[in-house]
Amino acid sequence: MEIIEWIGIIVFCYFGYLLVKEVKIILSGNSNVQQKYGQGCWALVTGGTDGIGKGFCQEFARQGANVCIVARNKSKAENLIKELKEINNKPQYKIVIADFQDCLKDTFFEQIYSEVKDLDIGVLVNNVGVLTVGEFDKTLDIDQQNQIIINCIPVVFMTKYILPILKKRKRSGVISLSSLTGRFAYPYYQVYSATKAFNDNFTRSLQIEVENVDFLSLQPGFVQTAMVKNQTDILTVSTQQCVTAALSQLGLKDATAGHLIHRLQTFIFSLSEGKLMDIISPIIAKQLYKQKH
Numbered sequence: 330m331e332i333i334e335w336i337g338i339i340v341f342c343y344f345g346y347l348l349v350k351e352v353k354i355i356l357s358g359n360s361n362v363q364q365k366y367g368q369g370c371w372a373l374v375t376g377g378t379d380g381i382g383k384g385f386c387q388e389f390a391r392q393g394a395n396v397c398i399v400a401r402n403k404s405k406a407e408n409l410i411k412e413l414k415e416i417n418n419k420p421q422y423k424i425v426i427a428d429f430q431d432c433l434k435d436t437f438f439e440q441i442y443s444e445v446k447d448l449d450i451g452v453l454v455n456n457v458g459v460l461t462v463g464e465f466d467k468t469l470d471i472d473q474q475n476q477i478i479i480n481c482i483p484v485v486f487m488t489k490y491i492l493p494i495l496k497k498r499k500r501s502g503v504i505s506l507s508s509l510t511g512r513f514a515y516p517y518y519q520v521y522s523a524t525k526a527f528n529d530n531f532t533r534s535l536q537i538e539v540e541n542v543d544f545l546s547l548q549p550g551f552v553q554t555a556m557v558k559n560q561t562d563i564l565t566v567s568t569q570q571c572v573t574a575a576l577s578q579l580g581l582k583d584a585t586a587g588h589l590i591h592r593l594q595t596f597i598f599s600l601s602e603g604k605l606m607d608i609i610s611p612i613i614a615k616q617l618y619k620q621k622h
C-alpha cells in the first residue's frame with residue numbers, strides 16, 4: 330500500500346474513533362444530578378443570579394435538587410428563589426451573600442463554609458466570573474486586578490473548602506467555568522483568557538488527583554448572557570443548552586465545550602492549531618468592545 334493510503338486509513342480511523350466517542354456520550358449522557366449523586370443532594374452555585382449560573386440553578390430546580398446560591402445581590406437572589414419555587418417548590422433553596430471582589434479578605438471563605446457546612450453538597454459549580462475586553466495597555470488596572478481575583482481565587486478556595494464535604498460522599502461533582510478562550514491565545518481578552526486557562530488546568534489536575542469526585546472543566550464558546558451582551562447568532566447557545574450539555578457530560582469527561590455547536594467550534598479551531606481563532610477572535614472582540622464602550 331502507498332504511504333498516502335496508510336495516512337488516509339489512519340485519519341479515517343481517528344475520525345471514526347472521535348465519532349464513536351461522541352455518540353457514546355450522547356447516548357449515555359445523563360444530566361440529572363440527583364440520579365448521579367443521590368436524591369436530596371444540594372447543588373452549590375457561585376454567581377448564580379444571572380447568566381450561566383442562573384441557568385444551572387434553574388436546571389437543578391427542574392431536577393428537584395436543593396440549590397444554594399452564593400451571590401452578591403440579596404434582592405436579585407431572593408427574586409431568583411421565587412422563580413425557582415415557581416419551577417419546583419419541592420426542593421430547599423438557600424442564599425449565601427458574598428461579594429467575590431472581597432475574597433482576599435481574611436476569613437472570607439471560612440464565612441461561606443460556615444453557612445454551608447451542614448448541607449449534603451453533591452455538586453459544586455464554580456461559575457462566578459467577569460470579563461474585561463480591550464487593548465491591553467488601555468485597560469484599567471483595577472479591572473484587570475478584579476478580573477484575576479474574581480476569576481481565579483474563588484475557583485481554588487471554594488473547591489478547597491467544599492472538597493471535604495464532597496469527599497465524604499460516595500460520589501460528587503465539580504464543574505468549573507473555563508472557556509473556549511482558555512484553550513487558545515485570545516487577543517483583546519488576554520487576561521480573561523489566561524484566567525480561564527488557569528481554571529482549566531486546575532480542574533483537570535484535580536480530576537486526576539481526587540478519587541470519587543467528577544471534575545469537569547466547562548469551556549463553552551459564546552453563551553447568550555449579559556457578559557457577551559446577550560449576543561445571539563449561529564455560534565451562540567442559550568444558557569439552558571450550555572448547562573444541560575455540561576451536566577450530561579459530568580462524570581464522563583474532564584473537559585468539554587458543552588453543547589455540540591461549541592464542541593464543533595473547538596474541534597475546528599484545534600485542527601487549525603488555533604490559527605483560525607487568531608483571525609476570528611480580534612473581529613469578535615472588537616465588536617464586543619465597541620458594544621461595551
Ligand SMILES: NC(=O)c1ccc[n+]([C@@H]2O[C@H](COP(=O)([O-])OP(=O)(O)OC[C@H]3O[C@@H](n4cnc5c(N)ncnc54)[C@H](OP(=O)(O)O)[C@@H]3O)[C@@H](O)[C@H]2O)c1
Pocket residue numbers: 375376377378379380381382399400401402405427428429430431456457458459479506507508509548549550551552553554555556557
Ligand atoms: N457568556 C459566555 O459567553 C461565557 C463563555 C465561556 C465562559 N463563560 C464563563 O461563565 C461564567 C458565567 O458567565 P456569564 O456569561 O453567565 O456572566 P454574567 O451573565 O455576567 O453573570 C455573572 C454572574 O456572576 C455574578 N458575579 C459577578 N461578579 C460577582 C462578584 N464580585 N461577587 C459575586 N457574584 C458576582 C453576577 O452577579 P450579579 O447578578 O449580581 O451581577 C452574575 O450572577 C463566567 O465564569 C464566565 O467567564 C461565559
